[in-house]
Amino acid sequence: MRLLLLIxxxxxxxxxxxxxxxxEDDLESFINQSLVLSQISHISKSVGHQASDLVVNxxxxxxxxxxxxxxxxxxxxxxxxxxAMYENTLGLVLPHNAKAQxxxxxxIDKAELQPGxxxxxxxxxxxxxxxxxxVGEGKFIHSPRAGGEVRIENMSDSYWRNRxxxxxxxxxxxxxxIPDNSxx
Numbered sequence: 015m016r017l018l019l020l021i022x023x024x025x026x027x028x029x030x031x032x033x034x035x036x037x038e039d040d041l042e043s044f045i046n047q048s049l050v051l052s053q054i055s056h057i058s059k060s061v062g063h064q065a066s067d068l069v070v071n072x073x074x075x076x077x078x079x080x081x082x083x084x085x086x087x088x089x090x091x092x093x094x095x096x097x098a099m100y101e102n103t104l105g106l107v108l109p110h111n112a113k114a115q116x117x118x119x120x121x122i123d124k125a126e127l128q129p130g131x132x133x134x135x136x137x138x139x140x141x142x143x144x145x146x147x148x149v150g151e152g153k154f155i156h157s158p159r160a161g162g163e164v165r166i167e168n169m170s171d172s173y174w175r176n177r178x179x180x181x182x183x184x185x186x187x188x189x190x191x192i193p194d195n196s197x198x
Contacts, residue, residue, distance in 0.1 A: 064103075064104055064130070064186055065128060065129045065130035066129065067103050067104075068099055068100070068103045068129070068130045068147065069129045069130060069147070069149050069150070069155075071099055071103045072095075072099045072147050072149070073149075073155065073166075075087065075090070075095070075099075075164045076155070076163075076164050076165060076166070077163050077164060077165075078157070078163060078164045079162075079163045080157050080158060080159055080160055080162045080163060080164075081094075082160065084157075085097060085098050085110065089157075090157040090164060092112060092144050092145050092146065092156055092157050092158070093108075093109070093110050093111050093112045093114075093115055093145055094110055094157070095146075095147075095156060095157040095164060096112075096115060096132060096145050096146070096156075097110050097115075099147060100184060104186055106184060106186065108184065112134065112142050112143055112144055112145040113140075113141070113142040113143070115142075115145055115182070116134050116142040116145070116180070116182055119132060119182035119183060119184050119185070120182060120184075120185060121180060121181075121182055122181045122182060122183045123181065124178070124180075124181050126181070126183075127148045127181050128148070128150075128183075129148060129149055129150045130147065130148065130184070131147075131148045131181055131182065131183050131184075132145055132146070132147060132148070132181065132182045132183070132184065133147075133148050133154050133169065133178070133180075133181055133182075134178075134179040134181070134182065135174060135177040135178055135179055136177045136179050137177055141179055142179055142180075144156070144158075144177075146167070148181070149166060152168055152169050152170055153166050153167065153168055153169065154166070154167060154169060155167075
């Protein structure tokens with residue numbers, strides 16, 4: 015970690031007369047996101063191009079603000095983010111509701127998670143009230159809440175670990191339509 019900080023500081027120093035050391039939280043976030051990005055080629059080899067394309071596309075929206083009901087780069091809510099990533103990357107239309115997305119997808123064991131799978135959490139004292147996209151290595155990307163923005167989080171953090179509701183896999187077979195249970 016110190017070596018990485020030193021390299022980062024030296025590279026910033028070469029670009030500026032007075033080096034600027036990022037805040038620890040910013041640096042840790044940058045490093046974590048860089049580590050995830052470095053896994054993209056590994057993801058592509060292990061789970062195929064569709065999953066890696068989905069994860070890469072989702073990461074392109076890091077920093078986009080939360081917007082209730084949002085489904086575009088102007089802002090996303092959690093299920094709108096998942097829906098937009100699947101529709102824009104794979105042409106699959108999921109319902110715009112976390113609980114309906116859970117109902118429309120296949121239950122898998124947490125140990126079976128692969129990049130592109132969906133992870134669900136109980137954040138509003140009701141099952142399947144929050145959803146994100148698993149990116150690998152115990153991390154997921156999501157649009158968290160009002161005032162937040164699309165970001166990567168660690169599922170082992172106590173908040174997420176205590177609220178984990180389950181993992182689901184989207185059937186990417188074009189011949190198997192995804193039911194739209196959002197009207198139920």
